[in-house]
Amino acid sequence: xxxxxxxxxxxxxxxxxxxxxxxxxxNPDRSxxxxxxxxxxxxxxxxxxxxxxxxxxxxxxLRGATxxxxxxxxxxxxxxxxxxxxxxxxxxxxxxGSYEYMVMPSGLTNAPATFQAEMxxxxxxxxxxxxxxxxxxxxxxxxxxxQHVVPLRHVxxxxxQEQFYLKLSKSELALTKVQFxxxxxxxxxxxxxxxxxxxxxxxKMPENVKELQQFLGFANYYIRFVPQYAxxxxxxxxxxxxxxxxxxxxxxQGAVEQLKQASTSAPVLILPDPERDYVIEAxxxxxxxxxxxxxx
Numbered sequence: 001x002x003x004x005x006x007x008x009x010x011x012x013x014x015x016x017x018x019x020x021x022x023x024x025x026x027n028p029d030r031s032x033x034x035x036x037x038x039x040x041x042x043x044x045x046x047x048x049x050x051x052x053x054x055x056x057x058x059x060x061x062l063r064g065a066t067x068x069x070x071x072x073x074x075x076x077x078x079x080x081x082x083x084x085x086x087x088x089x090x091x092x093x094x095x096x097g098s099y100e101y102m103v104m105p106s107g108l109t110n111a112p113a114t115f116q117a118e119m120x121x122x123x124x125x126x127x128x129x130x131x132x133x134x135x136x137x138x139x140x141x142x143x144x145x146x147q148h149v150v151p152l153r154h155v156x157x158x159x160x161q162e163q164f165y166l167k168l169s170k171s172e173l174a175l176t177k178v179q180f181x182x183x184x185x186x187x188x189x190x191x192x193x194x195x196x197x198x199x200x201x202x203x204k205m206p207e208n209v210k211e212l213q214q215f216l217g218f219a220n221y222y223i224r225f226v227p228q229y230a231x232x233x234x235x236x237x238x239x240x241x242x243x244x245x246x247x248x249x250x251x252x253q254g255a256v257e258q259l260k261q262a263s264t265s266a267p268v269l270i271l272p273d274p275e276r277d278y279v280i281e282a283x284x285x286x287x288x289x290x291x292x293x294x295x296x
Contacts, residue, residue: 042109050113063271065141072170225266230288
């Protein structure tokens with residue numbers, strides 16, 4: 001990996017007496033991905049206040065679309081050059097020596113905000129008209145195939161001009177149904193990605209607080225697909241309260257099973273039409289509050 005980064009001009013040798021440690025995390029294919037632990041640097045970094053879009057808001061923009069093209073950038077953060085006076089801050093140490101990044105590495109606290117700001121800037125004329133973008137994920141949408149060609153070419157022209165390159169293996173063009181940010185999107189609406197449903201069902205019962213937090217974090221991602229989610233999850237969230245002993249009981253087992261079952265029968269969410277009337281139903285109990293917005 002180091003040889004590849006050096007050959008591509010993404011890093012250079014460093015003579016600095018300090019550097020962040022190198023770590024490795026497993027990929028889904030069981031290969032290892034190199035990561036740099038920038039936690040110490042991040043603690044001293046002034047945080048960039050830039051709004052990363054909410055995924056739900058991006059999905060709501062797709063109302064009326066029937067054709068989709070999904071583009072994935074080849075190098076992501078590496079498309080952004082580091083400022084000359086900040087290169088030394090990215091120094092990291094490996095068994096082969098010390099190096100520093102010439103491009104923006106993942107792990108920096110301001111990397112997501114910086115990248116999102118850049119993507120919003122270059123695609124600004126098309127945002128929320130025919131394009132939504134979430135970091136290095138770009139989705140072009142249109143009402144029909146005839147309308148789709150023009151914005152698709154426009155995006156290609158912008159990316160070429162700005163020297164952003166696509167990862168062809170993860171880019172898909174002119175689809176009627178597309179997997180985007182953990183959801184399946186089509187003309188019918190938005191529903192849970194079937195692969196995510198499989199992952200939920202394969203999830204083992206949490207044996208400690210950390211595992212329960214991981215399960216709820218995954219389940220929360222699809223909270224709007226599960227009716228009465230807060231009520232179902234109450235026994236589990238109560239276990240996370242401070243000074244509460246982790247004692248697994250039948251009711252906790254039942255709550256996990258209910259959430260798994262709910263993901264299987266999750267409805268297709270129709271994207272709202274602002275020209276039509278809304279009907280909102282709300283309810284509350286001693287444990288939770290909830291509401292659903294509907295249209296005829």
